Amino acid sequence: MLNTSDIMETITMIQEENLDIRTITMGISLLDCCDSDINRSCEKVYQKIYRCAKDLVKVGNEIEQKYGIPIINKRVSVTPIAMLCGASGGDPVEYAMTLDRVAKDIGINFIGGYSALVHKGFSPGDRELIESIPRALATTDFVCSSVNIGTTKAGINMDAVRTMGKVIREAAELTADRQCIGPAKLVVFCNAPEDNPFMAGAFHGPGEPDCVINVGVSGPGVVRAALAKAGKDIDLTEVAEIIKKTAFKITRMGQLVGTEASARLGVPFGIVDLSLAPTPAVGDSVAYILEEIGLETCGACGTTAALAMLNDAVKKGGVMASSSVGGLSGAFIPVSEDAGMIAAAKSGALTIEKLEAMTAVCSVGLDMIVIPGETPADVISGIIADEAAIGMVNSKTTAVRVIPAIGKVQGDVLEFGGLLGSGPVMKVNMNSPSVMISRGGRIPAPLQSLKN
C-alpha cells in the first residue's frame, strides 16, 4: 500500500529539491552507414538517426506526463564519427552538419559522437576529424565532441595530447564572439566509458548494440536536503548511509524511466548513469552537499575526503538500485554549472590545483573550467596530460573540458546560459611544459601490481 509520507517525500524531491531525470540518451551505431562516398555516407547517417530517434522526444514527454517527473534533455549519441571518416574520406565537418541537421529535425537537445578514440595511435580518419573539431563546433549548435587520448591498458598518447591543446584553443578562438562556446562542447578523456549518456562526452562505443537507451539521473539537491534534515550532529558513517539511501531512491526512478522508455521505443535498455549532476539553479549544487557535510566552503581542506565519501556512497546506493549501472556514475564537479563551485572559484577558495586533486576521487575530471584567454596551447596540453595521468594510474575515467576565454583575464566571467551556466576565469600556472609536450610519443601503460 502507498504510504502518505513516501508520496510526500517523492513530491518534495521533485518540486522543492530539483530532482529530475537529466537525460534520456539513445545510443545509435552508425557502423552500417559507412560508405566510400561521404555524401552517401552522410545521407545514410541522417536516415538511420531519424528512423531510430524520431519518437524519442515524444516518448520522453509522455513519460514525463505519466510520472510527473521532469526529463530535462533528450539526446542521441552515435558511433565515433572518426570511424566513418576513415572509410569515406572527405571533410569531416560534413558529418557534423548532418548530425546538427538531424538533431534539429527530431527536436533533441544535444547529439554526441563527433569523436575519435586515439589512446594508442591514430588510424585513418582520426587526425582529420580531430583537426576539424574547432570548425565543426563553430558551425553547429547541438553537436558535441570528445577525444579519448589515454587508457589504463594502453597508456597516454602524447601526440594526441599535444594536438588537443591546440584544438581547444582554436575552438575557443573560432567562437570568441559567442562566449567561446566551442570548447564547452569538447571533452578530452582518459578511459572514456562507451555508454555514457551525459554530454559533452557521450558517444556510442563500438562494443555497444545497434541501438540502446541510456538514462542519466540527477539530484544533488535531494542529497543536500536529506543531509540538512539530519543535522550536524550525526557522524560520517551515518552521513554516508544517508547519501547511499538517497542515491538508491534516485536511481530507482532512473531505472523506471529507462525501462519504460526502452519498452515504448522498442529499443533495448542499456544503463542508468547515477551521477549527481549539478545545474546552476540554487539548491542543485554538488558543492553545497560538501558544505552541508561540514566545510566552510568548497575547496577548503577536507574537500577531497568529503567528495571521495560522497562519490563512493552514491555508487553503492545506485548499484543496489539497478542491475545495469554504467556510464560515469558518481559526483560531477563542473565549475560553471554549479552555483556553489562558481561562488568558491570567485572567492578564490577553489583553485585548479584543488580541483585536480578532487578529480582523483570524483567520477570525471576538470570540467567546465574557464581559463585565461592568453593560456598557451602547451599549457592546456599539460593540464590534459596531468589529468589523463590521474585517470590512467587510478584505472578511472578522467576528462578535461576547459574553456580558454579569449580576450579575458582572471576575474572576468563567461556567460554560457542554460545548463552550462557561467564561469569565472580561473588562475592557471603559466610555467611552460613546452619541451615535454613537444616530445610527443606515448606514456607507457602503468603497472597494475606493486600498488603503493
Add this chain to the structure above:
Amino acid sequence: MKAVISVVGKDKVGILAMVSNICAEVNANVIEVTQSVLQDFFVMMMVIDISEMNCELSDLREKLTANIMGMKIHVMHEDIFNSMHRI
C-alpha cells in the same frame, strides 16, 4: 493500474468534491483518500484506479488544474512511488 492525486494549498469549500467529480467524469474509481487541514493549509492525497479511465493521465491533470485555481496539484502514476520506496 493506479495513480496518485495530491492537492496542496489554502483550504476552501468544495476541493474534495471537485476532485472526486472530475474523477467520476473520467471514469476513475477512487480507492483511498486521506486529507488534513492544518491552520488553513489543505493537504489531500487520493489514490485512484485508472485502468478503466476514459482519457489520458495528462488530460486528467489538465482538467484538475483548470478547475482548481491557486492550488498545487500533482497526478502521478503509482509506479514511481513503488519503485522509489519498495525493494
